[in-house]
Amino acid sequence: MPLFTKFIYSFGANEISAAFCRMCLSLGFIFIIGKAKKQPFKISFKEAKLLFVASLGFVFTSLTLFKACNHMDSGAVTSIHFAYPVIIFIMVSIKMKKIPHVGEMEAIIMCTLAIPFLANSKSSINIYGIILALISALTYSIYSYTLENDGLKSINKNARLFYVNLLSTIILIIYSVITKENIKLDLSGREWIIAIVYSVILTLGATSLYQRAIASIGAKYTSILSTFEPITSVLIGIALLGEKITFIQVLSIIVICNCTLYLVSSNGKKHTIKPSVKKTDI
Helix, strand or coil, rough: CCCHHHHHHCCCCCHHHHHHHHHHCCCCHHHHHHHHHCCCCCCCCCCCCCCHHHHHHHHHHHHHHHHHHHCCHHHHCCCHHCCCCHHHHHHHHHHCCCCHHHHHHHHHHHHHHHHHHHHCCCCCCCCCCHHHHHHHHHHHHHHHHHHCHHHHHHCCCHHHHHHHHHHHHHHHHHHHHHCCCCCCCCCHHHHHHHHHHHHHHHHHHHHHHHHHHHHHHHHHHHHHHHHHHHHHHHHHHHHHHHHCCCHHHHHHHHHHHHHHHHHHHHHCCCCCCCCCCCCCCC
């Protein structure tokens, strides 16, 4: 489980409360920044529908990912969750009607298989945890794929970020009422400050940058580059927590870096069979 989320859990919160804090508490900041830059927040009904679908994916990614961490350690859950670049790769290839290179398929499979070795996990297998982690990969793919839709290209980045978080907050409240899982709001002053910092860092940092990347280079290449995230986690663990790195982890990092760089540099070129040209007599 992410370090900041562990702080929220330490306040007695559950996964829905952590997701609510992440998505709700930064809304005011996003709105103020957008208005200060004189950016419009008006959207069409079609854009609202697409943002709602993206928000559904965003919400249920957080819920299933956090719930999975209650059944398995975070390293194992993250490894399974990072199947989402493969899912997005397949979705985009189908949409674009492109046949991936053999090299592309090999690289993305090797990259995906290398990620579990980074976790160095010794947790026992839990079927429910595995299912939740796989669902989180699917929902995050839907979130990413939807944000790439041409119907959202005219929305500025702050409006897109604002509405995804606003709709996600509304969905969470409805989910809370239906499931009768309470959102913990009785926090102390110090806990509220930490929760706000948690929301601002993740929203204006990670979520905003991810959405901007999708708008710039597309969901496929953004997700592929995201495979560097587990590597960052390993390196932070070594630098800040004094964790030891194994030979397998070093080998996994090399494989992931090489495969990722290959996939990005390939530019998704499609192998096609050129039709033969018959010479005719003049």
